[in-house]
Amino acid sequence: MYRSGSIEFEALRGVDMEISAGEYVAVIGPSGSGKSTLMNILGCLDVPTEGSYRLGGEDVSTMSEASLAQVRNRRIGFVFQQFNLLPSLPAWRNVELPLMYAGVTKAQRRERAARALERVGLGDRLENRPGELSGGQQQRVAVARALVTEPDIILADEPTGNLDSGSTEAVLALLDELHAHGRTIVLITHEHEVAERAGRNLTIRDGLITADEPVLAGGGR
Amino acid sequence: MSWGETLATAWEAVRSHRLRSVLTMLGIVIGIASVILTVGLGQGAQDQVKSQISALGSNLLIVSPGSSTDSSGVRGGFGSASTLTLSDAEALADDEAAPDVKAVAPVTTSNAQLDTASTNWTTSLVGATTTWPEVRKREVASGRFFTSDEVASGAKVVVLGADTAAELFTGRASPVGEKVSVGGTALTVIGVLESSGASSSGSTEDDTAVAPMGTAKALTGSTSSSLSTVYVEAVSDDALPAAYQEINALLLNLHGVTADEADFSISSQDSLVETANATNKTLTVLLGGIAAISLLVGGIGVMNIMLVSVTERIREIGLRKALGATPAVIRRQFLAEASLLGLAGGVIGIFIAVIGAWGLPGLIDQPVSLSIVATAAALVTSLALGVGFGVYPASRAARLTPIDALRSE
Structure with a gap:
């Protein structure tokens, strides 16, 4: 059950699932199906009102908000549909944010942020503010931010929803590459072409998982 | 996250909303400047009175006709009655009767x-x-x-x-x-x-x-x-009390009255300074009080804008939380922002007060003497206002759940 303001409704009902380390999973479903709620719980942005969620063996559903923040910081990298970059900061300062909250020194942060941006092909755009970058470039900055802490899991919520096909391909290629390097990736989307790149597809409808199947052609590309 | 980094982040936020930050500070700027200037004016007036009176000489007693026994002013006629004569003065000059x-x-x-x-x-x-x-x-x-x-x-x-x-x-x-x-x-x-x-x-x-x-x-x-x-x-100087007693006794005797009926009054420099300062102090407290209220209003202004800022930056707060900022870190960041606004307002206010203290005497013909203590107190007050009125907005920001904050458009 998920509470939103004074209206209560069940966004997820009896979801029972497991994602193994190193998997590339796509969660597919129409809007309102509960996939965002699932993503929020997986990302420790929210806790389930009932049931439990174990992340790497740790039960996070009973953790305090401060502990959850630390779990998010250490183990999860987020990529959002809206990019969610801070417009006043140059690219590298956006990328270093999670490191700042992890307590990494400034010199190290700058270096690691630069390396992460290089990895997404934006090594020459360190000082550009989000407004000076294209949508695809902004999303790559967001991917750099997600991977800069070397998290176990990368959670991507409709990462290509606001991108043209060229940029979509670039971002998805990045996710493929991260998966190839052993990251667990959970991708939320409503586009089947995007979902097909994953190794496993979870279909969710009305708060229930209606299908859980491996993708034969995907994952390994 | 260290305090230095918290402050740097807060400074960036203040700087990136320049106009809003300046308007927020304005209340504190005006409040601090007016508090310092009113206290300075009061102090200046006191100094002026003091120097005027001390020019009279410190071992001087002033005998006035009529009586003014106390500040309640029940017995009027101070300075206007014609009870003091030249023969009184001659008697006071007598070395035997008044050796001091x-x-x-x-x-x-x-x-x-x-x-x-x-x-x-x-x-x-x-x-x-x-x-x-x-x-x-x-x-x-x-x-x-x-x-x-x-x-x-x-x-x-x-x-x-x-x-x-x-x-x-x-x-x-x-x-x-x-x-x-x-x-x-x-x-x-x-x-x-x-x-x-x-x-x-x-x-x-x-x-x-x-x-x-x-x-x-x-x-x-x-x-x-x-x-x-x-x-x-x-x-x-030391003989002042003795001289006072001699004059008092002599004049009472000459006028044939008891102390209660005294038709003259004797004042010294100190008592004149005291009387004048009492008046000045009342005025300073009154004006300073009004200025302090404006400072309070300035502080409420900071809180108001900080609350607006929390609402406006709800997505930023959500993102920072998603990336690992704990509620304590967010609270500190907003508190630091409010404190910076308060402190900066205080510094600008002091700057304006110094300019005022330099320019005002020429305009209104009143000396202004700025005191280090009042200035330091103003600085501490502005910081305290920022912190005090920043607490509530900061805890509002800290309490936001990341998901609510991220979802809002």
Whole structure:
């Protein structure tokens, strides 16, 4: 059950699932199906009102908000549909944010942020503010931010929803590459072409998982 | 996250919303500047009174006719009754009766218009005796003071204050030997007093004309023997209380009254300073209070804008939380922002107050003396206002759940 303001409704009902380390999973479903709620719980942005969620063996559903923040910081990298970059900061300062909250020194942060941006092909755009970058470039900055802490899991919520096909391909290629390097990736989307790149597809409808199947052609590309 | 980084992040936020930050600070700027300036004005007025009164001399007692027993003012007539006479003054000068009294200067004061061939000037005409320069600690800059013979004979001579001489004899090297007339009677200027330098702004000390007592009385048509004031110089500062007792006893005896019925009052420099300061203090507290209220309003302004800022930056807060900022870190960041706004407002306010203290005396003819203590207190207050009024917005920001914050558009 998920509470939103004074209206209560069940966004997820009896979801029972497991994602193994190193998997590339796509969660597919129409809007309102509960996939965002699932993503929020997986990302420790929210806790389930009932049931439990174990992340790497740790039960996070009973953790305090401060502990959850630390779990998010250490183990999860987020990529959002809206990019969610801070417009006043140059690219590298956006990328270093999670490191700042992890307590990494400034010199190290700058270096690691630069390396992460290089990895997404934006090594020459360190000082550009989000407004000076294209949508695809902004999303790559967001991917750099997600991977800069070397998290176990990368959670991507409709990462290509606001991108043209060229940029979509670039971002998805990045996710493929991260998966190839052993990251667990959970991708939320409503586009089947995007979902097909994953190794496993979870279909969710009305708060229930209606299908859980491996993708034969995907994952390994 | 270290405090340094928290402050740096807060500074960036303040800087990236320049106009809003400046408007937020404005309340604190005005509040701090007005508090410092009112306290400075009050302090300046007190200093001025102090320097004026201390120019009188620290071992001086002032005997006035009429009685003013206490500040309640039940017994009126202070300074206006005609109960003090020349014979009282002579009795006080007696070495046997009042051994702690060094010199006595009886004085009559009235306003008179002084005419020269080309101009005229209204000033206070002081009737005095030869002891006046010594007791009032005044020097003659040019010429001489009148002699006891001139006092006895009521000679038609006058000694002018520095400002009065300048008004009447503009551009003349020395007015000594010139004539001034009062009500048709010509007086010869025999000397000009040294400027008292007691204060920067228009002291009456230098705008005066001193004539032998008999002359002054004749000029103003006064026939009574009453005096305006008797200035008494004690032999030393330490002898002041003893001299006070002697004068009190002597005058009570001479006037045949008991202490309760005293028809004169004796004041010292200290008591004058106290009275004047009490008035100044009331004003300073009143104005300072109003200024403090404006400071409070400024603080509420900070809280208001910080709350708006929390709402406006809800996505930023959500993102920072998603990336690992704990509620404590978010709270600190917003608290640091509010504190920076408060502190910056305080610094700008102090800057404006300093400019005001430099420019204001010329405009309103009032000295302003800034005190380090008041300035430091203002700085601490502005910081405290920022922190105090930042607590609530900061905890609002800290309480936001990341998901609500991220979802809002």
